[in-house]
Amino acid sequence: MTSAVISLQGIAKCFGSLEVIRHLDLDVLEGERHALIGPNGAGKSTLVGMISGLIPLSAGAIFLNGRRIDGLAPERINRLGLGRSFQITRIFPRLSAQENLRIGVMARHGIRYSLFRPATAYSAVAREVEALLAKVRLDGRAGVVAGELSYSEQRALELGMALASEPKVLLLDEPTAGMSRDEADHVVDLIRTIAIGRTVLIVEHDMDVVFSLCDRVTVLAYGELIASGPAAEIRRNARVQEAYLGTEHVA
Amino acid sequence: MDFFVVSLLNGLSYGLLLFMVSAGLTLVFGMMGVLNFAHSSFYMLGAYFGYSVGRLTGFWPALIVAPLGIAFLGALIERYLLRPVHRHGHAHELLVTFGLVFIIDELVKLLYGNYPLKNPMPVELSFSAFRLFGLDYPFYRVFIALVAIVMFGAILALSRFTRVGLIVRAAVRRPHMVEALGHNVPMVFLGVFAGGAALAGLAGVVAGVFYPTGPSMAQELGVIVFVVVVVGGLGSLEGAFVASLLIGIFSSFAVGVNWTLADAFALVGVAGADLWGGAFTVKLSTVAGAIPFVLMFLVLLLRPAGLLGERQ
Amino acid sequence: MKWLAIAAATIGLLLVPVLFGDRFVFVFIQMLTASLFALAFNLLWRHTRLLSFGHAAHFGAGMFATIHLMRLAEANVLAVPLPLIPLGGALAACLLGVVAGYFATVRTGTYFAMITLAVAELIYALGSQWEALFGGEAGLSSMRLPWAGWTFATTGEVYYIVLGWVVPAAAALYFVGLTPLGRLAFAIGDDETRVRFLGYNAHRAKTMVFALSAFHAGLAGGLLALVNENVNYGAFGGTVSASVVLHTFIGGSGVFLGPVIGAAGLTLLGALLSDVTRLWLLYVGAAFVLMMLYSPEGLAALFIANLRLWRELPWPSLVRLNLLGGLAVLAFVCTTVFVVELAARALTEGASATAVVLFGTTWSLSSPVTWAIPIALALAGHVALKAAIRQRRRLEDAVA
Ligand SMILES: Nc1ncnc2c1ncn2[C@@H]1O[C@H](COP(=O)(O)OP(=O)(O)O)[C@@H](O)[C@H]1O
Ligand SMILES: [Mg+2]
Numbered sequence: 021m022t023s024a025v026i027s028l029q030g031i032a033k034c035f036g037s038l039e040v041i042r043h044l045d046l047d048v049l050e051g052e053r054h055a056l057i058g059p060n061g062a063g064k065s066t067l068v069g070m071i072s073g074l075i076p077l078s079a080g081a082i083f084l085n086g087r088r089i090d091g092l093a094p095e096r097i098n099r100l101g102l103g104r105s106f107q108i109t110r111i112f113p114r115l116s117a118q119e120n121l122r123i124g125v126m127a128r129h130g131i132r133y134s135l136f137r138p139a140t141a142y143s144a145v146a147r148e149v150e151a152l153l154a155k156v157r158l159d160g161r162a163g164v165v166a167g168e169l170s171y172s173e174q175r176a177l178e179l180g181m182a183l184a185s186e187p188k189v190l191l192l193d194e195p196t197a198g199m200s201r202d203e204a205d206h207v208v209d210l211i212r213t214i215a216i217g218r219t220v221l222i223v224e225h226d227m228d229v230v231f232s233l234c235d236r237v238t239v240l241a242y243g244e245l246i247a248s249g250p251a252a253e254i255r256r257n258a259r260v261q262e263a264y265l266g267t268e269h270v271a
Numbered sequence: 272m273d274f275f276v277v278s279l280l281n282g283l284s285y286g287l288l289l290f291m292v293s294a295g296l297t298l299v300f301g302m303m304g305v306l307n308f309a310h311s312s313f314y315m316l317g318a319y320f321g322y323s324v325g326r327l328t329g330f331w332p333a334l335i336v337a338p339l340g341i342a343f344l345g346a347l348i349e350r351y352l353l354r355p356v357h358r359h360g361h362a363h364e365l366l367v368t369f370g371l372v373f374i375i376d377e378l379v380k381l382l383y384g385n386y387p388l389k390n391p392m393p394v395e396l397s398f399s400a401f402r403l404f405g406l407d408y409p410f411y412r413v414f415i416a417l418v419a420i421v422m423f424g425a426i427l428a429l430s431r432f433t434r435v436g437l438i439v440r441a442a443v444r445r446p447h448m449v450e451a452l453g454h455n456v457p458m459v460f461l462g463v464f465a466g467g468a469a470l471a472g473l474a475g476v477v478a479g480v481f482y483p484t485g486p487s488m489a490q491e492l493g494v495i496v497f498v499v500v501v502v503g504g505l506g507s508l509e510g511a512f513v514a515s516l517l518i519g520i521f522s523s524f525a526v527g528v529n530w531t532l533a534d535a536f537a538l539v540g541v542a543g544a545d546l547w548g549g550a551f552t553v554k555l556s557t558v559a560g561a562i563p564f565v566l567m568f569l570v571l572l573l574r575p576a577g578l579l580g581e582r583q
Numbered sequence: 584m585k586w587l588a589i590a591a592a593t594i595g596l597l598l599v600p601v602l603f604g605d606r607f608v609f610v611f612i613q614m615l616t617a618s619l620f621a622l623a624f625n626l627l628w629r630h631t632r633l634l635s636f637g638h639a640a641h642f643g644a645g646m647f648a649t650i651h652l653m654r655l656a657e658a659n660v661l662a663v664p665l666p667l668i669p670l671g672g673a674l675a676a677c678l679l680g681v682v683a684g685y686f687a688t689v690r691t692g693t694y695f696a697m698i699t700l701a702v703a704e705l706i707y708a709l710g711s712q713w714e715a716l717f718g719g720e721a722g723l724s725s726m727r728l729p730w731a732g733w734t735f736a737t738t739g740e741v742y743y744i745v746l747g748w749v750v751p752a753a754a755a756l757y758f759v760g761l762t763p764l765g766r767l768a769f770a771i772g773d774d775e776t777r778v779r780f781l782g783y784n785a786h787r788a789k790t791m792v793f794a795l796s797a798f799h800a801g802l803a804g805g806l807l808a809l810v811n812e813n814v815n816y817g818a819f820g821g822t823v824s825a826s827v828v829l830h831t832f833i834g835g836s837g838v839f840l841g842p843v844i845g846a847a848g849l850t851l852l853g854a855l856l857s858d859v860t861r862l863w864l865l866y867v868g869a870a871f872v873l874m875m876l877y878s879p880e881g882l883a884a885l886f887i888a889n890l891r892l893w894r895e896l897p898w899p900s901l902v903r904l905n906l907l908g909g910l911a912v913l914a915f916v917c918t919t920v921f922v923v924e925l926a927a928r929a930l931t932e933g934a935s936a937t938a939v940v941l942f943g944t945t946w947s948l949s950s951p952v953t954w955a956i957p958i959a960l961a962l963a964g965h966v967a968l969k970a971a972i973r974q975r976r977r978l979e980d981a982v983a
Contacts, residue, residue: 072780074776074780093779093784094776094779094780095779095780095781095782095783095784095785098779098780098781098782099782103780104780106777110774110776110777111773111774111777112769112770112773112774112777113773114769114772114773115766115769115770115773119766119769120770122766123766123767123770123778123781124781126763126766126767127781127782127783128782131763132763132767132782132783132784132788133763133764133767133787133788133791134762134763134764135759135762135763135764135765136762137762137763138758138761138762139761139762139763139765139766140761142763181777181781184781185781185782300693304693306693306696306697352872352876355876356875356876356879359879361692361693362632362634362692363875363879365634365693365696366634366828366832366871366875367872367875367876369636369825369828369871370829370868370869370871370872370875371868371872372868373825373864373865373867373868373871374865374868374869374872376864377862377864377865377868378865381862381865381923381926381927381930382930384930490821493821494700494701494704494821497697497700497701498697498701500697501694501697501698501701560708560711561705561708561709564701564702564704564705564708565705567698567701568686568698568701571686571689571690571694571698572686575689575690
């Protein structure tokens with residue numbers, strides 16, 4: 021039996037009187053590609069924020085590989101092997117694409133606050149940054165200041181940053197949002213390759229992507245877990261059809 | 272006993288003055304996110320305007336006219352100096368107001384000279400409220416307290432029982448939405464800033480005839496009012512009220528206390544600390560000026576959002 | 584080209600004591616320390632977007648520590664060569680920077696600014712009372728001891744100590760920007776939260792950058808103390824904290840050497856003009872506000888934008904643009920200064936004044952000539968500005 025990498029136990033989140041996540045239990049298993057779907061405002065980003073340490077819980081506990089992580093600082097959680105991307109692009113606009121990724125890669129090489137050599141002088145880091153740039157198809161734009169990249173290039177960079185710390189567990193919040201079909205296809209291919217040997221929790225709106233990419237699917241609506249299980253099962257689930265897929269297909 | 276009562280009364284009156292000055296600052300900060308560095312300069316200008324107007328009309332009309340003048344000035348500053356840099360972010364707005372401090376302070380020196388003015392209290396207010404331990408307690412201190420309390424109540428009522436506060440807060444978070452609802456967002460900001468300036472001006476007029484009206488007025492209160500805003504909590508009027516009183520009372524007591532750090536050590540059983548000299552023999556009374564800052568560090572450590580500030 | 588300019592500047596700086604008298608050498612020393620101070624301040628702002636309004640705390644800590652060390656040397660307690668003593672000042676400031684930075688960088692934005700301001704005020708308040716450490720009103724004095732055949736009795740000799748520290752320290756600050764910590768600081772300035780999700784302890788990094796900035800501010804202070812041989816608690820005062828802000832932003836915070844332009848330029852102008860006018864601070868404040876309005880990135884940004892145009896456009900048209908612009912600025916500055924100085928003098932004379940002395944001439948307040956001059960100047964400035972704007976629009980069309 022595969023073990024739970026991420027285990028959410030009775031977690032809840034209230035913003036004031038608004039209950040965004042309501043006592044939710046969920047296990048994400050070792051090595052799986054797990055999709056989190058649900059209508060806008062269901063609480064998906066909030067959930068990703070809670071797991072990654074951005075948003076403090078109102079109740080419950082979160083375990084990463086059996087270790088309790090709720091209440092830890094984001095950087096501690098990251099160093100335990102969890103990386104994430106953001107739905108709203110969060111890159112460093114004043115740094116070049118290359119430097120953005122270098123910031124990510126440096127940390128994993130333990131070069132965090134060093135002062136004695138230029139950042140470009142670490143050849144192992146530089147090689148990895150090159151490879152990462154090629155992976156997210158930004159090798160032609162390495163020197164461009166991130167603030168001046170196009171939207172889809174910025175999205176690619178956002179994904180690259182999540183990969184830079186080579187996390188064993190990866191949370192991706194709508195990685196294909198706002199992309200053209202072609203760009204999205206590339207990102208899906210990319211996720212397929214990087215998912216090997218990793219656990220991926222991915223928030224996604226596009227049902228084709230979800231069912232072609234993911235092993236298991238969890239459906240969230242109004243902060244509650246409606247269904248969770250193998251992709252094929254979820255596709256057939258009547259409640260899901262009604263609550264989510266139905267509206268999606270009509271729209 | 273008499274030390275205690277007199278210190279308490281003076282502390283209250285000083286604290287209420289602090290509140291009068293910081294009320295406008297905290298309102299503008301809370302609503303617009305702009306910390307107006309020149310706020311104490313508005314306070315000083317209020318005292319000088321009050322003086323100039325008062326010489327023509329007497330104290331009472333000046334109490335109305337001078338704050339209106341400061342409000343007008345505040346409106347001009349918001350419209351022509353702050354609005355153009357708004358898109359560069361709060362740091363630039365802060366910097367613009369920082370530059371204004373020099374301009375206002377130097378202009379005041381240019382127009383009114385380098386020394387404090389003779390700015391007497393109106394006769395109808397300069398009487399003794401009561402006698403305390405053989406000393407006359409000036410009624411004007413009571414008057415300052417009354418103005419501050421009325422100001423506090425009026426602002427609270429305005430934000431609780433009218434929609435002004437609601438609209439302003441919404442205008443900050445969702446300017447486009449509020450615009451779509453038919454409100455003139457730039458006018459809202461202009462009004463808030465001018466209103467904050469007017470409050471500082473009013474405090475200036477009131478304080479100017481009691482404390483010296485001089486070119487260092489702004490500097491003397493400048494940093495303390497920032498401390499009040501931080502201690503009270505981001506944009507919290509009630510917080511500013513509590514913080515002002517705390518700082519006023521603490522400072523007022525400290526001035527009269529000759530304890531040293533060595534005494535404090537002796538109190539917990541470590542005798543002879545005064546032999547170490549240096550910091551251990553500095554009397555509390557001489558470092559009374561440092562108390563607000565120590566209070567601020569304590570608050571920031573224990574309650575980063577301020578006494579009554581909301582946590583994010 | 585870049586290296587050529589740096590080499591020329593270095594040689595020029597080395598020649599200062601040869602070319603100028605003591606009075607000017609002293610002004611140059613102040614320009615150098617102010618420049619280093621501003622560079623240290625801007626390490627925080629340009630990279631990390633932390634705006635310190637209390638950097639005098641570190642500058643002053645450097646000054647006091649240096650004077651204390653000099654006194655120890657004088658009392659034969661300490662045998663450190665004089666040129667190395669400012670390093671002690673820098674280290675003391677760095678230590679203070681670690682503590683102050685740890686608390687201040689818990690917050691960012693306006694709160695950070697307020698905490699730094701309060702730290703400086705707190706130390707100022709203590710400084711005025713704690714005689715043993717800060718020497719009270721009179722402050723502390725010491726003397727420079729000779730070392731290795733140098734007497735350090737002339738300003739020229741001390742100048743070389745200052746230069747010998749400021750240039751490497753500036754280079755070090757530049758280098759810091761290239762290191763992993765420097766790049767991380769930039770990233771923190773852009774998005775602190777994002778940095779944390781990459782596994783960095785942002786608070787720790789900010790504290791380190793703050794301490795580095797304090798170190799260099801303390802070095803600048805230490806050097807000045809070495810030159811003055813005296814310091815009092817005024818070194819912690821608001822004016823010192825304010826001046827570094829004014830210098831940095833007028834010079835230009837977005838470019839590494841921008842703060843140097845502001846610090847050196849304003850220090851020089853201040854030294855030349857502060858005897859002439861009482862209103863120096865008014866002009867600096869006005870220049871600062873105008874800069875924030877029309878060129879938030881300061882003089883350096885204007886300079887660089889101009890440099891970029893030189894590569895793209897024929898030079899005669901650019902010379903004309905710069906001349907017209909310069910003329911407009913000059914005319915407006917002259918108008919303002921004339922009117923303000925006239926008013927200042929008239930106000931000092933009192934209400935009954937009919938004439939005032941300004942620029943060595945007597946001006947009658949009722950004479951039309953007196954008022955025609957500023958009006959003519961302002962008109963000239965207006966015409967030049969209009970022409971400059973037209974010229975610029977034409978050039979922009981040509982580029983597009
Ligand atoms: N910081 C916050 N304060 C108050 N409400 C919030 C906050 N963040 C999210 N919400 C609310 O929580 C709900 C869920 O948001 P989110 O997690 O972003 O949904 P999703 O990602 O599924 O679209 C929404 O109704 C949103 O308005
Ligand atoms: Mg979302």
